[in-house]
Amino acid sequence: MSIATVSRALNGSSNVSEEARRKVTEASARLGYIPHGGARSLRTRRTNCIGAVLPDLHGEFFSELIRGIDRVARSHGLSLLLSCSHSDVDELAAALRAMQGKVDGLLVMSPHVDAEVLGVNIPRSTPTVLMNTRHDGERYVSLTVDNYGGARAMIQHLVGSGHRRIALITGPEENFDSAERLRGATDALAELLPGVHPQIVRGDFTEQSGFRAGRMLLASADRPDAIFAANDMMALGCVFALTEGGVSVPGDIAIAGFDDIPVARCVNPPLSTVRVRIAELGELALERLLRGINAAGGDTIAQQTLGTQVIVRNSCRAAAARLPMVDAELASSVVS
Amino acid sequence: MSIATVSRALNGSSNVSEEARRKVTEASARLGYIPHGGARSLRTRRTNCIGAVLPDLHGEFFSELIRGIDRVARSHGLSLLLSCSHSDVDELAAALRAMQGKVDGLLVMSPHVDAEVLGVNIPRSTPTVLMNTRHDGERYVSLTVDNYGGARAMIQHLVGSGHRRIALITGPEENFDSAERLRGATDALAELLPGVHPQIVRGDFTEQSGFRAGRMLLASADRPDAIFAANDMMALGCVFALTEGGVSVPGDIAIAGFDDIPVARCVNPPLSTVRVRIAELGELALERLLRGINAAGGDTIAQQTLGTQVIVRNSCRAAAARLPMVDAELASSVVS
DNA sequence: CTGAAAGCGCTTACAG
DNA sequence: CTGAAAGCGCTTACAG
Numbered sequence: 001m002s003i004a005t006v007s008r009a010l011n012g013s014s015n016v017s018e019e020a021r022r023k024v025t026e027a028s029a030r031l032g033y034i035p036h037g038g039a040r041s042l043r044t045r046r047t048n049c050i051g052a053v054l055p056d057l058h059g060e061f062f063s064e065l066i067r068g069i070d071r072v073a074r075s076h077g078l079s080l081l082l083s084c085s086h087s088d089v090d091e092l093a094a095a096l097r098a099m100q101g102k103v104d105g106l107l108v109m110s111p112h113v114d115a116e117v118l119g120v121n122i123p124r125s126t127p128t129v130l131m132n133t134r135h136d137g138e139r140y141v142s143l144t145v146d147n148y149g150g151a152r153a154m155i156q157h158l159v160g161s162g163h164r165r166i167a168l169i170t171g172p173e174e175n176f177d178s179a180e181r182l183r184g185a186t187d188a189l190a191e192l193l194p195g196v197h198p199q200i201v202r203g204d205f206t207e208q209s210g211f212r213a214g215r216m217l218l219a220s221a222d223r224p225d226a227i228f229a230a231n232d233m234m235a236l237g238c239v240f241a242l243t244e245g246g247v248s249v250p251g252d253i254a255i256a257g258f259d260d261i262p263v264a265r266c267v268n269p270p271l272s273t274v275r276v277r278i279a280e281l282g283e284l285a286l287e288r289l290l291r292g293i294n295a296a297g298g299d300t301i302a303q304q305t306l307g308t309q310v311i312v313r314n315s316c317r318a319a320a321a322r323l324p325m326v327d328a329e330l331a332s333s334v335v336s
Numbered sequence: 337m338s339i340a341t342v343s344r345a346l347n348g349s350s351n352v353s354e355e356a357r358r359k360v361t362e363a364s365a366r367l368g369y370i371p372h373g374g375a376r377s378l379r380t381r382r383t384n385c386i387g388a389v390l391p392d393l394h395g396e397f398f399s400e401l402i403r404g405i406d407r408v409a410r411s412h413g414l415s416l417l418l419s420c421s422h423s424d425v426d427e428l429a430a431a432l433r434a435m436q437g438k439v440d441g442l443l444v445m446s447p448h449v450d451a452e453v454l455g456v457n458i459p460r461s462t463p464t465v466l467m468n469t470r471h472d473g474e475r476y477v478s479l480t481v482d483n484y485g486g487a488r489a490m491i492q493h494l495v496g497s498g499h500r501r502i503a504l505i506t507g508p509e510e511n512f513d514s515a516e517r518l519r520g521a522t523d524a525l526a527e528l529l530p531g532v533h534p535q536i537v538r539g540d541f542t543e544q545s546g547f548r549a550g551r552m553l554l555a556s557a558d559r560p561d562a563i564f565a566a567n568d569m570m571a572l573g574c575v576f577a578l579t580e581g582g583v584s585v586p587g588d589i590a591i592a593g594f595d596d597i598p599v600a601r602c603v604n605p606p607l608s609t610v611r612v613r614i615a616e617l618g619e620l621a622l623e624r625l626l627r628g629i630n631a632a633g634g635d636t637i638a639q640q641t642l643g644t645q646v647i648v649r650n651s652c653r654a655a656a657a658r659l660p661m662v663d664a665e666l667a668s669s670v671v672s
Numbered sequence: 673c674t675g676a677a678a679g680c681g682c683t684t685a686c687a688g
Numbered sequence: 689c690t691g692a693a694a695g696c697g698c699t700t701a702c703a704g
Binding site for chain 1: 365368370371372373374375376377378383384385393394395396398399400402403406410413415416417418419420422427430431433434435436437438455456457458459460572599602603604605
């Protein structure tokens with residue numbers, strides 16, 4: 001029996017005699033033979049594997065994103081190769097190169113670098129979909145959360161609720177998401193409260209940086225009556241700082257975040273935030289990627305923006321329901 | 337110039353003339369050439385990639401675990417290939433087989449199946465480390481959290497605090513972690529409160545199942561004065577159910593969980609729990625695996641158990657500090 | 673239905 | 689220092 005016949009038998013090719021197939025199956029089970037995926041994909045030019053390079057693998061945001069990606073990958077029988085760049089250009093390049101030849105397509109989220117770096121580290125032949133990544137729109141299919149609109153909507157809500165001294169906590173300076181959120185917030189503030197210059201404290205998306213920012217704002221001469229953090233983790237840290245400082249949230253200061261990570265509704269007080277359908281972002285991105293892979297010619301290059309939604313919970317209003325499970329999410333939600 | 341020279345130049349081989357190296361580097365950059373990882377590893381028998389097959393990729397527990405694994409992988413310049421079995425035997429088998437030839441070693445967590453399934457789906461030649469997986473200890477290096485001891489310690493704490501009607505919420509029946517935690521709790525209860533038969537409600541590790549269990553326990557004739565859930569997510573759901581039902585935690589009923597996921601200290605009230613050093617579990621597992629890969633001959637087959645720690649927060653005592661950041665973790669912690 | 677052969681894209685002794 | 693050749697483990701037309 002030749003290795004060709006074995007290969008055919010194992011792959012369920014039709015032109016194999018019943019006896020040969022039986023023998024192969026039996027021997028393969030007995031010996032514990034498992035085909036070498038690397039060799040197979042070298043030959044077939046199919047890896048049945050999708051690569052995802054994310055800024056990080058840790059935390060609820062990425063956990064949700066991975067869940068969305070995994071859900072689609074799984075339904076198509078694909079494995080996931082995950083890597084993270086830790087917001088470092090060199091690590092990003094290394095991660096992208098390490099994927100080469102091991103995946104059928106790439107999902108890349110790199111809010112911290114321009115698409116240029118991607119160009120030199122991803123072969124032209126590798127189908128790629130970008131998520132929340134700054135780029136010129138020429139070359140890549142991309143999905144982006146409506147950071148700008150979401151931030152605007154939250155500012156509108158805060159101003160509409162009577163807040164006038166609204167402070168902002170931003171993410172890392174070079175981060176695309178953070179920059180867009182800041183732009184949306186300052187634009188809305190300029191429109192709604194002309195002449196007022198908001199306090200802006202820089203954070204880095206970690207809870208710790210939110211905690212520090214909260215302390216700074218507490219100590220400031222012109223203490224704000226509302227704080228809008230560029231993500232939920234920082235908003236959380238900020239809540240801790242204020243509570244520890246003896247300030248009531250939302251009694252004295254209202255706080256809002258961005259993302260609506262699962263923990264947002266569980267904390268005390270439940271956190272007002274801009275909801276991003278994180279898992280859906282992952283799902284849509286992979287679906288587009290699969291279309292690109294199968295279309296051979298390539299998908300029409302296109303951008304897509306995902307809408308957000310303002311979710312009002314107790315961290316933003318004094319007189320609200322106290323039970324965490326029954327916050328008035330739907331009643332008070334505002335589609336941006 | 338031959339492809340051999342190109343290969344040598346690109347791989348930094350010493351026996352290449354400066355001029356050849358320069359030419360290759362230049363041309364490679366200009367053309368955007370990136371070596372094919374699959375082909376390279378077929379030849380070198382090194383993939384520089386580690387596979388991890390987990391029950392799930394979602395949620396804070398796995399997020400932490402992945403962080404630990406990633407930290408070590410990164411420090412060794414290795415990529416991560418992640419896959420999840422969704423607690424399904426067939427998916428587990430598929431995931432393991434898909435890894436074959438794509439990774440240098442395997443990290444497997446499969447608390448829901450016996451090691452037998454692993455035996456037939458992992459080639460003998462693939463270095464493997466098991467985490468929290470039931471097995472006979474013959475073949476695999478394994479790391480396991482001290483579920484039994486942790487559960488015992490928490491029951492000791494609850495009984496020591498005066499609780500007498502302690503209800504348990506378990507995880508999935510066939511889950512190894514869950515089974516061990518249940519065994520530890522019931523053993524400790526039998527010793528400390530002989531003759532008392534605890535109420536046991538089955539859950540499945542999800543927040544939702546904890547919520548349902550909480551409702552059931554509220555409605556029960558013999559309402560407990562403490563509830564010990566087999567993980568934090570269920571404890572969380574349970575807290576929500578009680579709070580919604582107008583019951584005070586911990587005033588009327590104390591609640592404790594297991595894992596100490598990051599959110600545990602942020603919820604209201606902060607959750608008492610059994611701390612598992614989740615990220616460290618991932619780190620240690622990968623470090624052992626790397627030792628196994630490099631030892632060629634294979635590591636000494638061995639088991640290792642990770643200790644746990646009882647963390648007492650507000651969900652377990654009426655008169656405690658109210659500020660989330662200053663819970664008396666260290667003061668009241670008990671090493672199991 | 674089966675086998676021999678080519679080839680996927682690399683690396684690496686081996687000879688020059 | 690460089691090139692020709694073998695080979696990693698598979699799959700797949702091709703010929704029989």
